[in-house]
Amino acid sequence: MTRLGKSVLTVVVALLAGALIIWWVAPGDDTVDLHAGTTSYSVRLSVTDPAVGTNTVDVEVADLSGTLIAADEVILEPVMVDMGHALTPTALTPTAAKAGQPGHYRAERIDLPMTGPWELTVTIRHRNTTERAVFSLVV
Ligand SMILES: [Cu+2]
Numbered sequence: 001m002t003r004l005g006k007s008v009l010t011v012v013v014a015l016l017a018g019a020l021i022i023w024w025v026a027p028g029d030d031t032v033d034l035h036a037g038t039t040s041y042s043v044r045l046s047v048t049d050p051a052v053g054t055n056t057v058d059v060e061v062a063d064l065s066g067t068l069i070a071a072d073e074v075i076l077e078p079v080m081v082d083m084g085h086a087l088t089p090t091a092l093t094p095t096a097a098k099a100g101q102p103g104h105y106r107a108e109r110i111d112l113p114m115t116g117p118w119e120l121t122v123t124i125r126h127r128n129t130t131e132r133a134v135f136s137l138v139v
Pocket residue numbers: 080083085114116
């Protein structure tokens with residue numbers, strides 16, 4: 001290999017190592033975005049960086065044509081099926097920043113006390129009907 005070839009190779013290796021370190025150190029934005037359907041609704045659930053402890057969960061509820069709906073009540077209930085942990089159901093609040101638009105709900109303090117597979121059941125009460133969508137989230 002020529003001297004020029006060696007120095008080019010050195011620069012390339014250094015750049016790759018730098019890129020790897022940046023990728024490794026940069027804060028993760030692992031937003032988990034899940035979809036599920038019920039008889040009448042299309043439900044989207046998202047959690048930014050799911051972790052053991054307190055999590056913020058966002059839920060969007062639309063009808064089957066995609067129009068966001070203002071439900072009477074949206075409740076989230078986390079269960080760790082394998083271990084029989086069922087946590088207290090939490091009512092989500094309509095998101096203030098999107099108050100002009102219906103269909104967006106948030107719970108800022110959903111506690112997931114263990115790593116592993118969680119089942120998040122979203123109950124939607126609207127016009128005297130109750131429907132449930134179930135999401136799987138691994139923490
Ligand atoms: Cu557990």
